[in-house]
Amino acid sequence: MDSITKIKTENLELFYGEVQALKNINLDIKEKEVTALIGPSGCGKSTFLKTINRMNDLIVGCKINGKVIFDDIDIYGQDIDIITLRKKIGMVFQKPNPFKMSIYDNIAYGPRIHGVKKKSSLDEIVEKSLRKAFIWDEVKDRLKTNALSLSGGQQQRLCIARALAVDPEVVLMDEPTSALDPISTLKIEDLISELKKNYTIIIVTHNMQQGARISDRTAFFLSGEVIEYDLTDTIFTNPKNPKTEEYITGRFG
Amino acid sequence: MKKKLDKLAELLFITSAIICVLALLLIMIFIFYKGAPSILETGVFKFLFGVEWQPRAEVFGILPMITASVLVTIGAILIGAPVGVLTATFIVYLAPKRIGNILKTATDVLASIPSVIYGFFGLMIIIPFIDRFLAGGAGGNSILAAIIILSIMILPTVISISESSMREVDISYRDASLALGATKISTIFKVMIPSAFSGIMAAVILGVGRALGEAMAVILVSGNAPFMPDSILAPVRTMSANIALEMGYASGAHQEALFGTGVVLFVFIFIINFIFYIVKHKGGVKN
Amino acid sequence: MSTKVKDTILSLLVYLSSFLTICSLVAILGYILWNGLGALNFNFFMELAPSIITTLLVIFVSILISVPIGICAAIYLHEYAKNKRVVELINFAIDSLAGIPSILYGLFGLVFFVITMKLNWSILAGSLTLGIMILPTIIRVTQESLKMVPDSFREGSFALGASKVTTLLKIIIPAAIRGIITAVILSIGRIVGETAAVFLTVGTVDKVPDGVMSSGRTLSVHFYLLVKEAIGPDAFNQAFGTATLLIIIVLMIVLFTQFLFRGRND
Ligand SMILES: Nc1ncnc2c1ncn2[C@@H]1O[C@H](COP(=O)(O)OP(=O)(O)OP(=O)(O)O)[C@@H](O)[C@H]1O
Ligand SMILES: [Mg+2]
Numbered sequence: 001m002d003s004i005t006k007i008k009t010e011n012l013e014l015f016y017g018e019v020q021a022l023k024n025i026n027l028d029i030k031e032k033e034v035t036a037l038i039g040p041s042g043c044g045k046s047t048f049l050k051t052i053n054r055m056n057d058l059i060v061g062c063k064i065n066g067k068v069i070f071d072d073i074d075i076y077g078q079d080i081d082i083i084t085l086r087k088k089i090g091m092v093f094q095k096p097n098p099f100k101m102s103i104y105d106n107i108a109y110g111p112r113i114h115g116v117k118k119k120s121s122l123d124e125i126v127e128k129s130l131r132k133a134f135i136w137d138e139v140k141d142r143l144k145t146n147a148l149s150l151s152g153g154q155q156q157r158l159c160i161a162r163a164l165a166v167d168p169e170v171v172l173m174d175e176p177t178s179a180l181d182p183i184s185t186l187k188i189e190d191l192i193s194e195l196k197k198n199y200t201i202i203i204v205t206h207n208m209q210q211g212a213r214i215s216d217r218t219a220f221f222l223s224g225e226v227i228e229y230d231l232t233d234t235i236f237t238n239p240k241n242p243k244t245e246e247y248i249t250g251r252f253g
Numbered sequence: 254m255k256k257k258l259d260k261l262a263e264l265l266f267i268t269s270a271i272i273c274v275l276a277l278l279l280i281m282i283f284i285f286y287k288g289a290p291s292i293l294e295t296g297v298f299k300f301l302f303g304v305e306w307q308p309r310a311e312v313f314g315i316l317p318m319i320t321a322s323v324l325v326t327i328g329a330i331l332i333g334a335p336v337g338v339l340t341a342t343f344i345v346y347l348a349p350k351r352i353g354n355i356l357k358t359a360t361d362v363l364a365s366i367p368s369v370i371y372g373f374f375g376l377m378i379i380i381p382f383i384d385r386f387l388a389g390g391a392g393g394n395s396i397l398a399a400i401i402i403l404s405i406m407i408l409p410t411v412i413s414i415s416e417s418s419m420r421e422v423d424i425s426y427r428d429a430s431l432a433l434g435a436t437k438i439s440t441i442f443k444v445m446i447p448s449a450f451s452g453i454m455a456a457v458i459l460g461v462g463r464a465l466g467e468a469m470a471v472i473l474v475s476g477n478a479p480f481m482p483d484s485i486l487a488p489v490r491t492m493s494a495n496i497a498l499e500m501g502y503a504s505g506a507h508q509e510a511l512f513g514t515g516v517v518l519f520v521f522i523f524i525i526n527f528i529f530y531i532v533k534h535k536g537g538v539k540n
Numbered sequence: 541m542s543t544k545v546k547d548t549i550l551s552l553l554v555y556l557s558s559f560l561t562i563c564s565l566v567a568i569l570g571y572i573l574w575n576g577l578g579a580l581n582f583n584f585f586m587e588l589a590p591s592i593i594t595t596l597l598v599i600f601v602s603i604l605i606s607v608p609i610g611i612c613a614a615i616y617l618h619e620y621a622k623n624k625r626v627v628e629l630i631n632f633a634i635d636s637l638a639g640i641p642s643i644l645y646g647l648f649g650l651v652f653f654v655i656t657m658k659l660n661w662s663i664l665a666g667s668l669t670l671g672i673m674i675l676p677t678i679i680r681v682t683q684e685s686l687k688m689v690p691d692s693f694r695e696g697s698f699a700l701g702a703s704k705v706t707t708l709l710k711i712i713i714p715a716a717i718r719g720i721i722t723a724v725i726l727s728i729g730r731i732v733g734e735t736a737a738v739f740l741t742v743g744t745v746d747k748v749p750d751g752v753m754s755s756g757r758t759l760s761v762h763f764y765l766l767v768k769e770a771i772g773p774d775a776f777n778q779a780f781g782t783a784t785l786l787i788i789i790v791l792m793i794v795l796f797t798q799f800l801f802r803g804r805n806d
Binding site: 272336371466512 | 543546547550551553554555556557558560561562564565567568569571572608609610611612613615616617619620621629630632633634635636637639640641642643644645646647648650651652656672675676679703704705708729732733734735736739740744760763764767768779783786787790791793794797798
């Protein structure tokens with residue numbers, strides 16, 4: 001494969017106080033691909049995801065060593081503007097969390113904080129983002145209603161649209177479908193496959209089939225380490241490490 | 254036997270709960286029963302909009318008191334509500350844990366200081382200050398003095414209820430906003446506080462009730478003149494103060510007119526309670 | 541305006557407000573204690589004895605009246621009530637009672653307990669009035685502490701065949717006792733600081749009461765009268781002393797309730 005590397009971690013380590021949650025992670029995340037992170041609960045998938053947009057900065061006592069290189073720049077280096085970084089790297093959470101405001105305002109929130117004021121530009125961004133998230137037709141007639149009145153699956157697509165509205169290059173998703181019903185889950189999976197044409201996507205999933213269905217590459221995490229990282233097909237059909245095989249087959253069987 | 258005891262106990266419990274309802278009814282009935290005749294005798298319009306209060310001549314108009322109550326309440330809210338909400342914001346989102354705890358204790362202490370002591374402080378410190386620097390020696394007993402004291406007195410109510418409603422906001426809102434590249438402060442003011450809006454409204458409404466009802470602290474600082482105020486430095490008498498000042502010695506028609514004042518105050522308070530009840534239940538706020 | 545400027549202004553406002561809150565408290569406490577601590581001596585307490593005794597009596601009788609009713613009402617609301625309408629009505633009544641200002645409690649106590657029930661200005665009339673006034677606090681705080689008792693306690697007891705009353709007395713109330721004590725202490729604080737409702741019902745007579753039917757003057761009322769009618773430095777000295785005493789009492793109450801809560805959180 002000769003795709004371009006979008007994000008590269010070098011000897012990444014993370015400590016929560018005394019506890020080491022990530023150990024020596026070296027990953028190459030490729031541009032415009034879907035990378036899935038799998039592994040048992042507590043192995044550090046969410047933690048890893050959050051190092052990429054520096055959400056761990058919020059946690060008191062969290063220490064990070066090593067590098068996360070995004071477009072040739074170390075995001076933990078000096079002179080990094082976190083706001084620009086987070087604008088470029090969007091995030092979607094496990095539980096849909098639309099703000100307690102209208103559908104329109106949810107989407108316009110990001111552009112507004114980044115300085116877009118003109119009504120016509122906002123209208124345009126809102127429509128474009130909702131369309132990209134495959135939810136425009138469902139909500140176009142009620143943009144002013146409260147976002148919390150949407151169903152869970154719609155809320156999650158709204159959150160994806162909200163993330164897309166600030167024009168990110170990468171979208172991080174932490175178990176985005178684990179709180180949703182199967183039909184909503186399928187819709188989101190379709191959406192992800194569509195989005196990878198334009199975005200680099202990293203997704204944490206507990207659902208093995210989901211990982212196999214939608215991702216190009218898969219990283220298997222175990223107690224803070226990456227045990228194996230390869231093309232998804234390889235990982236699922238011909239894993240090199242016995243632990244990976246154990247986990248995958250255990251999950252299937 | 255056991256069954257019977259259970260039934261008996263349940264009866265005891267429900268009776269106790271019903272006592273609350275009965276107490277409220279009793280309070281309403283007796284205040285209205287003693288106060289309504291006076292209002293009707295004077296004439297509703299004349300009582301509410303009369304500007305003269307002369308008990309000895311049996312002239313009872315309480316517009317000056319209503320005006321005073323409304324003005325000091327509005328003033329106290331204009332200062333106390335923003336200061337209280339912003340203090341709660343600090344406690345919940347910005348303060349290191351220890352400092353937040355200190356502020357919470359401070360709030361509890363503010364809430365428990367007797368109102369007469371607030372009045373005394375106003376009398377000794379705020380009134381001389383106003384007299385000297387703002388009124389040019391014309392006396393410091395004024396609307397302004399009452400506003401300052403009341404805005405401090407409503408702080409604990411506003412702070413503690415805003416604080417608890419801010420804490421109920423889903424913390425993942427914060428993460429979502431930060432992940433979009435918002436700063437901490439915009440996240441707080443554009444997402445977190447608006448999400449706690451109904452709880453904050455409830456806090457402010459309770460503050461209104463507290464300011465409107467306060468008597469003793471206000472008596473000590475407001476000058477108690479039953480006239481229409483012409484400036485923020487004018488002495489005034491609120492409805493609560495009117496009752497507390499004269500009830501001790503009033504009798505006959507005078508006493509009834511004081512109960513009439515009580516009726517009007519009660520109606521104000523009841524409207525506020527009702528709004529609070531609606532906001533609280535609509536917004537699902539815990540008190 | 542750039543985000544940075546806006547953020548700076550908003551944070552300044554937040555810090556300024558918190559600072560104002562702290563300053564108000566420090567100014568009031570500092571002023572009273574600074575001027576009043578010196579006044580606390582044996583003589584002062586002797587002169588204040590009637591008010592102290594009256595205050596203690598009013599507290600005692602109010603609590604005696606209100607706490608059983610409050611706890612029972614809270615138990616009803618939390619452990620029994622099923623009918624939504626009834627609960628709503630009771631909750632509305634409690635919220636309304638909590639919102640009624642003390643001067644209106646005073647008016648009510650005067651016309652109902654003092655005049656209609658012919659209790660005259662007396663500790664009993666005042667305590668009945670205050671008893672109603674503190675009911676909402678007792679009920680709400682007790683309810684909160686009942687909420688903290690895990691359902692497994694109830695189920696465990698029922699599973700052993702215990703009746704509802706036994707479960708309440710042996711399991712639930714003991715588990716909620718900290719909250720109930722907190723409710724009582726908070727109410728004591730409210731009574732100690734109350735003036736408007738008290739002077740219209742207990743009266744202002746400055747003597748040692750000889751029973752619950754006797755009139756009297758609580759500390760707060762005494763303080764109010766001193767300040768309102770103060771002539772000469774002597775009265776102000778007494779006023780500062782009394783204020784200091786009141787402040788010390790409420791400070792102790794706040795610290796004690798915090799201690800109780802801390803104990804629970806551990
Ligand atoms: N804020 C924190 N403070 C301290 N330890 C933490 C914190 N967050 C996570 N951890 C610990 O770090 C380890 C990795 O957690 P993480 O949430 O990244 O796991 P995960 O792989 O996402 O698990 P799951 O599949 O359950 O979401 C766990 O042992 C967890 O207990
Ligand atoms: Mg996780």
